[in-house]
Amino acid sequence: MSLLRAVCILTTFVICECAEKPHIVFIVADDLGWNDVGFRNPQMITPNLDRLAKAGVILNSSYVQPLCSPSRNCFMSGYFPYHTGLQDGVIQTEAAQFLPVNLTTIPQKLKQLGYDTHMVGKWHLGFCNWKYTPTERGFDTYLGYYSGMEDYFTHISQNHGGDMGLDFHFNKTAYRDANGTYSAHLFADRAIEIIDNHDKSKPLYMYLPFQSVHEPLEVPPKYENMYKNIETKKRRIYCGMVTALDEAVGNITRTLEEKGLMDNLLLVFTTDNGGPTYKAANNLPLRGAKATLWEGGTKGTGFIYSKSLLKKTGYLNTGMMHAVDWYPTLVELAGGENTDPNMDGVSQYNMLINGGASKRNEFVYNIYDEIDAAAIRYGDLKLIQGSPGAHNGWAPLPHLGIDEGVYEADNQTFPPFMLYNITADPTEHFDLSAMYPELVDMMKKRLEIWKQSGVPAQDNSSIPAANPKYYDGVWSPGWC
Known part of the structure; x- marks a missing residue:
């Protein structure tokens, strides 16, 4: 065999191996209650989520953290927050808190395995220095916001001290052209753009943490009007926000189908914490709410869906898993190995893909x-x-x-x-x-x-230098 022919065969083999790795779309809803999806509550209008959940695997014992930043810490690192210093609340907009840089994030790991990596949505894992932001933590592209909450239409974020600024970025550039456009629509459009332009010879990892359905309670009127039978305005708006999220997921999955990516893809859907019942969410029959250690704050609504990867579908999976388990599970799905002996997560590949038993018998709520x-x-x-x-x-x-x-x-x-x-x-x-x-x-x-293995919580003191007035009215890195 000639050297040229051998090189061609080897190159073809590598390309095929890479192409055969499954695409991964990881969708996170923000503050979605246990009882706020149609497959549990007939009051909710979520046809796309219902269809995917019922055709896939509904996760009945998939746990998350009580709050936003800690759960996102788990998804990105595979570590419990009390091992990273992010256990005592959320990362405040003006605080020099962040996901520790010594940790290899899941997009960094997947890039090593040949994946294109894209993020669309809410980061909330620190931005006081550029090195803590998404495109420095493994993502090829990023559209979204750094903070914990903001206006859905203006994309202005206000901290507890009253400082206000734009918090919307495309990669590392402040994105000012989205004013007036609802974030669920923006994020769906960007996800569709990524799918349309994706090179099919490479596996895709898209992390899609929506703003929906976190406060402030805002939604275009047509979605609120779908719930005219609900007397409470806050609940009407909240339900409309869930339906707007559902529509966005439907538009994204439809594009995945049209582009042929759904044939070899795992879709993960999860909330980041339980619903805030004190706003308008609902967690029945579970006890408690967001920010509590009760099941209502920590047992997360979620499911997985795939046309080809799941050996068992259409059932309720009661196996115990935790948000830290997604990291090693996705690495195994991508054909890699988890080489971090200190990671809290364990791969649940066999449970999720094959319908086997959980590898977990215990975990830390917080x-x-x-x-x-x-x-x-x-x-x-x-x-x-x-x-x-x-x-x-x-x-x-x-x-x-x-x-x-x-x-x-x-x-x-x-x-x-x-x-x-x-x-x-x-x-x-x-x-x-x-x-x-x-x-x-x-x-x-x-x-x-x-x-015994815990670390002190990171300092959440406010840093005056974070004020957007120093950055042309934008919440921007550069102050730590």
Whole structure:
């Protein structure tokens, strides 16, 4: 065989190997409640999500963090937030907090495996220095915003001190042409543009964390008008936001079909935390809300879908997994190996793709640094130390006559430790701590073991130099 022919064969083999890697689209909804999708709640108009979920695998025990930045930390790094210093809340717009740069992110890992990587949407993992921003953390392109929340139409973000500025970027450039366009439409259009221009000979990884359905409650009227039977305006708007998100997902998946990418693709859909029942979301029948350690704050609505990769479909998967598991799972799906022995995540490839058993029997809900509170899971058992947070009840669907803003606020007192059997009591009605002190002691010992590896929370002090007035009215890196 001639050298030229050997090189041609080898080149063809490499190209084919690369092309055969599955495409991955990872969609994150923001603040979506457990009960805020049509496949659980017939009040919701989500035909696209319902179709994908029912034809794929609905994840019934897929856990996330109680808040935005910590969950995104998990998706990007495979590490629990109490191992990265992001355990005590969200990254404030004017704080020098960030996903540690010593960690290899999932897009960086997938790029090593031959993937084109694109991000569209909410970052919320730090931006005080350019090295903490998406295109420096593994993404080929980025369209979106750095902060935790902003106006859906103007894309202006305001911090707690009242400083206001544009927070919308294309790669590293402030993007000023989106004023007046609803973010769900912007993000869907950009995702479609990426799909249309993608080189099919390369595998695609697209991370698509939508702004929807985080506050402020804003949506074009046509979506709110789909819920005229709902009396409460906030709930009407919130539901309309969910439907706008559903439409965006439908438009994206339709384009994936048209371009032939759906034939070899895994689509992941997950929320970043439970719904804020004190705004307009709903987590029934789960207890609690966003920002709490209850199941309503930490058990995430999610599913996976694929036309060709899943060996078992159309069922409810009850296997335990955590947000940190997505990283090693996607790496295995892409044909790579996880070489980080310290990573908290474990690959759930066999469970998700083959319908096998979960590789996880325990996880950390969270271990806070600033307050004496934590929660862990071991088998069926869940131990909560200290206060789970505000909003501790089973919030009904929002309706006239109740004030969601104060419903079940944090005016309750709790014992030092609470114990629940989540398998027998998934709605957390029965604290077993007094009945089974020996199990509490066992769980406390496990908690202490987890705590030994924790790191201090990152400093969340406000930095005046972050003010957009120093950057032509834009929230921009360059101040740490």
